[in-house]
Amino acid sequence: MSATPSAPFLRRVTPDGWAAIAWLAGMVFTALLRIRLPGQDEADVMPGVVIVRWDGLLMLFLATALALRGSALLTSRPAAALRYLLVAAVLGSNPLGVMAIPAAQYLAVDVALYAIAAARPPREAGRALLLSLGVLFGHLAVRLLAGWSVATTSALAVALTAVVAWLLGRSEQQGRVHAERTRAQSAAQAVTSERLRIAREMHDSVAHSIGIVALQAGAARRVIETQPEQARQALGEIETASRETLAGLRRMLGALRTDEPGDPGTRPAEGAGLPEMPGLAVLDRLAEVTAGAGVRVAVRRVGEPRPLPQDIDLSAFRLVQESVTNVVRHSGADSCTVTVDQQDPGALVVTVEDHGPGPRRERDGDGGRDRAHDQDRDRVPSGGGSGYGLVGMRERVTLLHGEFTAGPRPGGGFRVTARLPLPAGAVTR
Numbered sequence: 001m002s003a004t005p006s007a008p009f010l011r012r013v014t015p016d017g018w019a020a021i022a023w024l025a026g027m028v029f030t031a032l033l034r035i036r037l038p039g040q041d042e043a044d045v046m047p048g049v050v051i052v053r054w055d056g057l058l059m060l061f062l063a064t065a066l067a068l069r070g071s072a073l074l075t076s077r078p079a080a081a082l083r084y085l086l087v088a089a090v091l092g093s094n095p096l097g098v099m100a101i102p103a104a105q106y107l108a109v110d111v112a113l114y115a116i117a118a119a120r121p122p123r124e125a126g127r128a129l130l131l132s133l134g135v136l137f138g139h140l141a142v143r144l145l146a147g148w149s150v151a152t153t154s155a156l157a158v159a160l161t162a163v164v165a166w167l168l169g170r171s172e173q174q175g176r177v178h179a180e181r182t183r184a185q186s187a188a189q190a191v192t193s194e195r196l197r198i199a200r201e202m203h204d205s206v207a208h209s210i211g212i213v214a215l216q217a218g219a220a221r222r223v224i225e226t227q228p229e230q231a232r233q234a235l236g237e238i239e240t241a242s243r244e245t246l247a248g249l250r251r252m253l254g255a256l257r258t259d260e261p262g263d264p265g266t267r268p269a270e271g272a273g274l275p276e277m278p279g280l281a282v283l284d285r286l287a288e289v290t291a292g293a294g295v296r297v298a299v300r301r302v303g304e305p306r307p308l309p310q311d312i313d314l315s316a317f318r319l320v321q322e323s324v325t326n327v328v329r330h331s332g333a334d335s336c337t338v339t340v341d342q343q344d345p346g347a348l349v350v351t352v353e354d355h356g357p358g359p360r361r362e363r364d365g366d367g368g369r370d371r372a373h374d375q376d377r378d379r380v381p382s383g384g385g386s387g388y389g390l391v392g393m394r395e396r397v398t399l400l401h402g403e404f405t406a407g408p409r410p411g412g413g414f415r416v417t418a419r420l421p422l423p424a425g426a427v428t429r
Helices: 015-033 054-073 078-096 104-119 122-145 152-223 228-251 280-291 310-331 389-399
Strands: 296-302 335-341 347-354 403-408 414-421
Touching: 015 054, 015 078, 015 104, 054 078, 054 104, 078 104, 078 122, 104 122, 104 152, 122 152, 152 228, 152 389, 280 296, 280 310, 280 335, 310 335, 310 347, 310 389, 310 414, 389 403, 389 414
Parallel strands: 296 335
Antiparallel strands: 335 347, 347 414, 403 414
16 A cells, blocks of 8 residues: 655655654644744633643543554554544544544544545545544534534534545546556557567568569479479478478467558668668668767677578567667667677577666566666557567567566666577578
């Protein structure tokens, strides 16, 4: 249960602490009303006879003990905490000689109502409000039945403050629920959009492969009788292209192409000169384009370069492109390093890291490792185009059965790493 104020310097105080502070502040205010302060001819409220006797002081002491006990339970047992605070308010009002429970004695109850309404289910919050109002007007009813005078308007004012505190708590909970629903929808939209983009790229790749198959099949048909060796070679090309395309489709199972995503916006890491179906071979060109946006990209290759399946090559490039785009847009760094590690014959590892101090507004994901900054941890980019932040990158890696991590570097900056497994006997496109 959490209903603390959003101001940074107030976040350390828990709802328990606020309730205790409210009760003590109310007691101090009650005391100040009953003494003559500098500049006053007399005190605002004459102290009752009971308050200066031992029984009155004992009731105030017991009320304070109950209020502090209730405050301590507010986070773990809010319903019990509210009951303690209500009993304390009634008991603390008795020795004051008042005709209704004063607002000062109800401040802690107001804090509890706010905390319960902000963090607990609506039905429980409603019961808490009804109980608080019932105690206020029940106190008036008891006094009336006993033949004592009552201050109805004062009780109505205290009830109004309780209702306002409850409404503020409900408003905070509704805003939080709406924000969480919006974040979930944005994340789902980002995943869907990235799947559509991957499906479009896979469609283009398959169309390209099928075109090669058709050409090679036609060539084999023409020379199968006169040049059987060339026909055999063409059939081998058909087999290779077919196997690679089928493997790619299996790896991308689940990414269904339905509607086309919106028109992509211009990205700092995207520019003229990049092929329509790029791969890691054009990273140097990507570095040149990014340098024009003010960020130097150092490309580092580890291991002996070897051919990669087209879907993995393209996905690795898109991961680098998206990560470099985040560096340009959000990191505040003037350089970054891209490492392509092909030492492991069974996997391709791609890493992008920078030393920038700035916030990562797009660097968000569904895992804790992706949350570089608390203030930006729930942001997910919206809209069309290819920039979907960590959500899209994670989805792309997941579809390839790979591993994805993103987070701040120990020495400052940010690091994105993707490990893409390579199928046995992987061949180039």
